[in-house]
Amino acid sequence: MFIEERQQAIEKVLREQGKVRVRELSEMFQVTEDCIRKDLKTLENAGKLKRTYGGAILSQDYPLERDVIDRRNYHVEKKMVIAAKAMKLIREREAIFLDISTTNIELAKLIAKSNMQLTVVSNMIDILQLLAQNPKITAIGTGGIMYPTVNGFLGSAAIQVIRQYSFDRAFMGSCGIDMMDHTVTTLGVEDGLTKKAAIESSRHKYAVMEREKFYFNESYKFTQLDALDGIITDEFPDGSVQDMLDSLGVALY
Numbered sequence: 001m002f003i004e005e006r007q008q009a010i011e012k013v014l015r016e017q018g019k020v021r022v023r024e025l026s027e028m029f030q031v032t033e034d035c036i037r038k039d040l041k042t043l044e045n046a047g048k049l050k051r052t053y054g055g056a057i058l059s060q061d062y063p064l065e066r067d068v069i070d071r072r073n074y075h076v077e078k079k080m081v082i083a084a085k086a087m088k089l090i091r092e093r094e095a096i097f098l099d100i101s102t103t104n105i106e107l108a109k110l111i112a113k114s115n116m117q118l119t120v121v122s123n124m125i126d127i128l129q130l131l132a133q134n135p136k137i138t139a140i141g142t143g144g145i146m147y148p149t150v151n152g153f154l155g156s157a158a159i160q161v162i163r164q165y166s167f168d169r170a171f172m173g174s175c176g177i178d179m180m181d182h183t184v185t186t187l188g189v190e191d192g193l194t195k196k197a198a199i200e201s202s203r204h205k206y207a208v209m210e211r212e213k214f215y216f217n218e219s220y221k222f223t224q225l226d227a228l229d230g231i232i233t234d235e236f237p238d239g240s241v242q243d244m245l246d247s248l249g250v251a252l253y
Contacts, residue, residue: 001029003039006029006031006039007039007042007043009029010025010036010039010040010043011043011048011049013025013028014048014049014056014057019052019055019056019057019212019215020040020055020056020057021054021055022036022037022040022054022055023054024055025039025055040055040056043056044056050216052179052215052216052217053177053178053179053180053214053215053241054179054215054238054240055215057212057215057216072102072105072126074102075210075234076106078210078211078234078235079102079103079105079106079210079234080106081234082103082106082107082208082209082210082232082233082234083103083104083106083107083109083110083208084110085232085253086107086171086206086208086232086253087107087110087111087114089169089204089206089232089253090111090116090118090169091168092116092117092118093116093117093118094118094119094168094169095118095119095120095121095165095166095167095168096111096118096119096120096121096167096168096169096170096171097120097121097122097162097165097167097169097170097171097198097201097202098120098121098122098124098127098171099122099123099124099170099171099172099173099194099195099198100122100123100124100150100151100152100154100173100191100194101124101171101172101173101174101208102173103173103208103209103210104122104124104127104171104173104208105124105126105127105130107171107208108120108122108126108127108130108131109130111130111131111134111137112130112131112133112134112137113134114134115136116136116137117136117137118136118137118138119137119138119140120137120138120139120140121140121141121142121161121162121165121167122139122140122141122142122152123141123142123144123152123153123154123158123162123194124150124151124152124153125141125151125152126151126152128141141153142157142158142161142162143157143158143161144156144157144158144159144161145157145158145190147190150191153194154190154191154194155190155193155194158194158197159193159194159197162194162197162198162201163197163200163201165201166201166202166203167198167201167202167203168202168203168204169202169203169204169205169206170198170199170201170202170204170205170206171206171208171232172184172195172198172199172205172206172207172208173186173195173207173208173209174186174207174208174209174213175187175213175216175217175218176209176213176214176215176216176217176218177209177213177214177216177217177225178217178221179214179217179241179244181221182224182225182226182244182248183217183221183222183223183224183225184207184221184222184223184224184225184228185217185218185219185220185221185222186218186220186222187218187219187220188219188220189220191220191222192220192221192222193222195222195223196222196223199222199223199227199228204229205223205227205228205229206228206229206230206231206232206253207228207230207231207232208231208232208233209231209232209233210233210234211233211234211235211236211237214233214237214238214241215237225245225248225250226248226249226250228250229250229251230250230251230252230253231245231250231251231252231253232253233252233253236252237252
């Protein structure tokens with residue numbers, strides 16, 4: 001099989017399955033893993049895919065670049081599973097930070113329905129509107145520059161408010177994990193710097209994200225994995241990812 005034919009075949013597998021593994025492709029085409037990695041790099045340069053830890057996914061099909069308004073109804077059941085797990089970690093009278101995240105919208109719904117007395121700071125308008133329904137919740141907005149695409153506040157003004165607090169727990173959204181250098185990523189610098197401030201102001205830090213984001217990373221790295229206490233997900237990732245997280249002391253929920 002010629003190189004071009006193999007790469008076309010890899011594209012076909014990607015379209016059918018949504019993601020591929022280097023090891024599996026190596027066995028499928030009877031070539032070395034290094035050969036497959038070169039194929040994936042070529043296809044990534046052509047805009048056909050996005051390389052990930054141990055494989056690749058279809059870059060054009062991944063929904064991370066959608067606005068928050070578009071993502072609210074994406075994978076709702078998975079986000080509800082994640083939110084339920086996160087809710088179990090919260091204790092009475094704690095101070096919580098909820099980052100801009102459609103998963104955190106589901107968590108805010110659970111908090112709003114609870115009977116707990118909490119202080120919750122958020123930079124996302126959707127979350128603040130939900131929490132305001134419960135008189136036992138002290139809901140505090142960061143203010144700052146309003147970004148319509150995320151329906152929330154980012155940047156220096158929001159960061160200044162966040163740094164005034166000492167949070168018991170922070171639940172952070174993510175656009176994916178870079179397994180190569182063990183970092184957590186997001187789309188842009190303003191969001192990344194705001195997230196970083198919240199992490200630095202919190203005793204316990206968690207990323208809330210769907211399983212598929214273990215195999216995808218975005219452009220801005222806002223924290224190292226070992227800075228997190230845990231990652232809350234709908235379904236555990238592959239064993240190799242679990243082993244790596246365990247070695248860094250990052251719990252999976």
